[in-house]
Amino acid sequence: xxxxxxxxxxxxxxxxxxxxxxxxxxxxxxxxxxxxxxxxxxxxxxxxxxxxxxxxxxxxxxxxxxxxxxxxxxxxxxxxxxxxxxxxxxxxxxxxxxxxxxxxxxxxxxxxxxxxxxxxxxxxxxxxxxxxxxxxxxxxxxxxxxxxxxxxxxxxxxxxxxxxxxxxxxxxxxxxxxxxxxxxxxxxxxxxxxxxxxxxxxxxxxxxxxxxxxxxxxxxxxxxxxxxxxxxxxxxxxxxxxxxxxxxxxxxxxxxxxxxxxxxxx
Numbered sequence: 078x079x080x081x082x083x084x085x086x087x088x089x090x091x092x093x094x095x096x097x098x099x100x101x102x103x104x105x106x107x108x109x110x111x112x113x114x115x116x117x118x119x120x121x122x123x124x125x126x127x128x129x130x131x132x133x134x135x136x137x138x139x140x141x142x143x144x145x146x147x148x149x150x151x152x153x154x155x156x157x158x159x160x161x162x163x164x165x166x167x168x169x170x171x172x173x174x175x176x177x178x179x180x181x182x183x184x185x186x187x188x189x190x191x192x193x194x195x196x197x198x199x200x201x202x203x204x205x206x207x208x209x210x211x212x213x214x215x216x217x218x219x220x221x222x223x224x225x226x227x228x229x230x231x232x233x234x235x236x237x238x239x240x241x242x243x244x245x246x247x248x249x250x251x252x253x254x255x256x257x258x259x260x261x262x263x264x265x266x267x268x269x270x271x272x273x274x275x276x277x278x279x280x281x282x283x284x285x286x287x288x289x290x291x292x293x294x295x296x297x298x299x300x301x302x303x304x305x306x307x308x309x310x311x312x313x314x315x316x317x318x319x320x321x322x323x324x325x326x327x328x329x330x331x332x333x334x335x336x337x338x339x340x341x342x343x
Contacts, residue, residue: 080116080117081110094131094276103190105141128283129183129283131186134187138189141192182204182290185206187262200226201231211256235260240260296315
């Protein structure tokens with residue numbers, strides 16, 4: 078199984094759990110962390126036994142964004158991984174879900190700080206859970222920087238534009254409740270229980286037909302910016318083949334026999 082010194086990878090049944098693991102730095106992004114994240118997305122894509130992914134952080138924080146000390150020229154840990162970036166200059170964007178979308182559903186379990194690059198990665202996830210004391214925000218403009226992880230494009234597509242612009246242009250922090258009110262996250266739970274809630278959602282997804290789940294996710298993103306007529310046509314192309322699978326027949330049979338379905342990705 079993958080992972081680096083700044084990212085742990087473990088299995089919880091059919092769920093792959095990726096944990097950002099620099100608690101002393103509020104899980105600020107490092108080169109080893111980015112490499113580990115990318116490898117985690119690839120592992121999930123390639124392993125059919127994995128049906129969902131949970132992304133979380135260690136030590137009561139999610140991610141405080143890029144390591145600004147490294148950005149200021151003081152060096153970034155994990156130089157032994159630099160060859161990976163040379164071989165694939167796009168790797169860090171794939172790691173941050175800017176240039177890569179996993180086939181499997183990605184659930185974010187947020188505690189504490191989820192700011193700057195943390196909020197940018199969050200926008201690449203599909204379902205989002207946060208502890209009630211979590212903090213969100215895009216602080217880049219306060220540092221004279223640009224949120225180049227995709228936020229000027231994606232945020233206005235995920236929440237109302239007026240809220241997106243306020244978040245982008247003020248650089249102020251948002252509470253978990255505010256983030257839920259504008260639609261950035263879906264669940265606010267007691268502190269310390271975000272991972273538990275995320276895993277419960279993952280278990281519900283894992284009990285569904287994996288071919289159907291992946292086709293539904295792909296259709297949602299594929300049709301997001303289409304005219305309705307084009308989107309409906311694209312949906313048929315994605316959806317009809319699912320009905321011809323053995324899993325679809327198993328789902329109907331299990332329902333009639335009043336038992337849990339056993340899906341085999343067939």
